[in-house]
Amino acid sequence: MTEIAGPTCSQAEVGPAESSLAGAFRRGDAGAFEQIVKLYGKQVHTLAGRLLAWSDEAEDVVQDVLAAALAGRKKFRGQSSLKTWLYAITVNACRSRQNREKLWRRFFNKQTTAKHRRPDSGKPDFEPVRKAVAALPVKYRQVIVLKYLNECQTKEIMEILKISESTLNTRLSRGRQILKESLKDWTETHE
């Protein structure tokens, strides 16, 4: 089986190996599922962590995503790659979680118990960057993360988020604008 690793959107094309893996997974082959977890588990974890602003809830989301994929494996028609499909599930899972948190905050006025990783001492403090990304509205954060951190292609982002190219460009532009404004002071001090 082809080894796919790394937190980027590379190798999104559907090859024959992936087609046979997808077929076996659809039929409920346990070995195929294990293979998918090995291939895409880390990538899903990375994407979830970035979408949740490097929260330790990413592991929980990964379990949610893989459980949802396992439960809904028959819905996968093979029109896109397995990774794109898993990314779409991850994006939806993160959005649902963020919406739940938002509602929780609104009705109970409480902060969530999610913890964020602190960088090691001696390294530059990127907490303001994390906060700026976390403060982005979900729809802008999704495109920023997929484009600049996961380095996905435009077509793939459109497939994952099910949006048009113009919408994607608008969101990217607006997200960049918000981030630049948020990080203006921080960049000045670190240049």
Added chain:
Amino acid sequence: MNETQLKELLTRADQALWTDSPADSAALIHHVQQRVAIHKRRRAELLAGGTLVLLLAACLVGYTQFNRYQEKKQVVLQAEVQNELTALKAETEQTLALIKSVNQRSRQRKQLTALQRRLASLTAERNDADMQDEQLAGKLYFKAQTLSKQTDSCNTVKSLYQQIIQTFPNSSYTPEAKEELAQLDCSNGIHL
């Protein structure tokens, strides 16, 4: 800050903020399988609960419908019984009226029979009385005829004829008695 600088900044932040590595595949698969099993169990529980609720709802609806049906049936039966009672009452009234009429006619017939008998009895009595009157009138008349042959009995004969006329006015001897009384002249003796 241009697009490239932004990308570089985000990449550096990403590298700095990722300190923990994700759980290994085996542990992840185990957790996912556990989660799927829990999900399946919850779904089965939900399905069972839903089925139970549906069954209860169906029972409730069935019971309500059955009660409504029974009530409707009872109302229809009551109406039928009421109609039958009304018809029976009308028939009873007609029968009672007929019986009353029959009784009245029977009583009238009995009364008529009694009256007829009474009339017959009275008629017979009347006939007997008439016969007796006729006989008495005849006796008186023959006595007057006998006495009229004697010269000194004129007044007695006259009184006998007068008695026949007054007492038995309907007898067959009365016209003759009237005729004899008219011809009788007691001043010159008895008229022959």
